[in-house]
Amino acid sequence: MSAVSDAVAASPSRTRSERRRRITAWAVIAAVLVGVGILGAVLGGIGQWTERDVLDPQSAGPSGTRALVTILGEHGVRVVIARDRAAVEDALAPGGATLAVADAPYLSDDALVELTDAAADVVLIDPRARTLRLLLSGSDTYGVGPGEPVDPGCALPEANRAGAIIPGAIYQPAEGAMACYPTGGGFGLLAQERDGGRVVAVDGRAVFTNELLAENGNAALAVNLLGRHPTLVWYMPSIQDSDLAESDPTLGELTPPWVSPVIVLLLTSGLAAAIWRGRRFGPLVAERLPVTVRAAETTEGRGRLYAHARDAVHAADQLRLGCLGRLSGLLGLGPGATAAEIADAAAARTGYDRGAVRGILIDEIPRSDAELVDLDRRLRSLEQAARARVRPDAVRPERNTP
Structure with missing residues (x-):
């Protein structure tokens, strides 16, 4: 009787001990998952801060341009980094500033022209065909250079002082535009005068980035083009600046109104059927057979x-x-x-x-x-x-x- 009593008394404590171990194990697993998530978020934030986007003036990665911004600051140029249109307009309001802008597919033609008109000089550091058409009327993209150093071959003072570079993208100039660095049938730099200033197009990915800035005459050309005025406004367009109207209807607008309720009803029915006919979880229960058949x-x-x-x-x-x-x-x-x-x-x-x-x-x-x-x-x-x-x-x- 004492052994039976001891076993009965020990059974609840053993059950509590096993339950405590299971709870501890799940708590450790949850803590590890949370720690991995926090570590991933921290590392992701560090990587996003150090790398950011291509030609980003705050990026220290190979494709960023923080080194160029530092050099411009050492030459007495105040660099204003703007990530929305309102900040660009405020920085350009006093006048006499250079605007460096990458491709802006989120802006309409009117918005892009209005923004660049407020600047004295405009340097297109990642121009596309639409940008060239708007700001360098008649010019167009032409392809990619052969990857060899090229002398300026033009009368632009900033290019002549910098010397040879290896162009990336090359362009076809319009009539009246100054074209430099001839290679592969196109030109690595276009410049066109306008009222009160000029517009320059150059592939900044091949000249301005941290990885390539020290090669050939890249650093000199970048400082000469972007440092003509005491203030440089570096604009990185984002989708939040978009002023384009939605022209095409979305999938939700094309879908009849009864589709969503039907989908919800089908999902609910499937879930109910799965619960109804699904396997019942839990420990196995011994069940006595109603009849015992002898051999x-x-x-x-x-x-x-x-x-x-x-x-x-x-x-x-x-x-x-x-x-x-x-x-x-x-x-x-x-x-x-x-x-x-x-x-x-x-x-x-x-x-x-x-x-x-x-x-x-x-x-x-x-x-x-x-x-x-x-x-x-x-x-x-x-x-x-x-x-x-x-x-x-x-x-x-x-x-x-x-």
């Missing part, structure tokens, strides 16, 4: 089926299988012995004719119930004879049933 009743049922089907051959096979299994164990042959090996071993041990034993155990096919009964009798007689040879003390005389 003897199963055997008798099979015998009645064989008798009803009048399948004497099948019944004989079952009798022989049972006898062969018992003889194999009795003669020490093991479960891997074949029927022929068991028959030969039984004939040798009992002294019976080998052909007769094989006929009893393998070859003879009963055709009627009488032959099946006779075969059963001979099987039992053979098994009893083998047992008498192997274990003579354990053999009991067979009782005749009425």
Whole structure:
């Protein structure tokens, strides 16, 4: 009774201990996941701050331009970094400033022209065909240079003082525009005078970035172009500045109003069906069967089926299988012995004719119930004879049933 009482008393404490271990394990897993998320966010923020976008004046990565901004500051140029249109307009309001702008696909033509008109000089550091069409009327993109150093080959003072560079994108100039750095059928720099200033187009990715600034005359050209005025406004356009009207309808606008409720209804129905027909989770529960069937009743049922089907051959096979299994164990042959090996071993041990034993155990096919009964009798007689040879003390005389 004391052992039972101790086991009963220990069971709740063991259950609490196991529950405490499970809770601790899940808490540790959750803490690790939270820590990994925080670390990923921190690393992502650091990478975003150091790398940012291409030609970003605050980026220290290979494609950023922080080195150029530092050099301009050392030359007395005040660099204003603007990331929205309002900041650009405020910085250009006093006048006499240079505007460096990358491609601005989010701005409409009117907005881009209005913004650049407020600057004295405009340097397009990543121009596309639309920007060239608007600000350097008649000019267009032409391709990419062959990647070799090229001399200015023009009368632009800033280019001549800088010397050779390796242009990236090249352009086709309009009539009246000054074209420098001829290569590959195009030019690496375009300049066109306008009222109160000028517009310059150059591929800043190949000249202004931190990775390439120290090569050839890149640094000198960048400082000469961007440092003509005491103030440089560096504008990085973003999608928040867009003034383009939505012209195409969205997918939600094209969808009939009844589609969304139907989708929600289908999802709800699928979830309900999954819960209804899904597997029930939880520990297995032992359930008592309503009926216990004894092995003897199963055997008798099979015998009645064989008798009803009048399948004497099948019944004989079952009798022989049972006898062969018992003889194999009795003669020490093991479960891997074949029927022929068991028959030969039984004939040798009992002294019976080998052909007769094989006929009893393998070859003879009963055709009627009488032959099946006779075969059963001979099987039992053979098994009893083998047992008498192997274990003579354990053999009991067979009782005749009425």
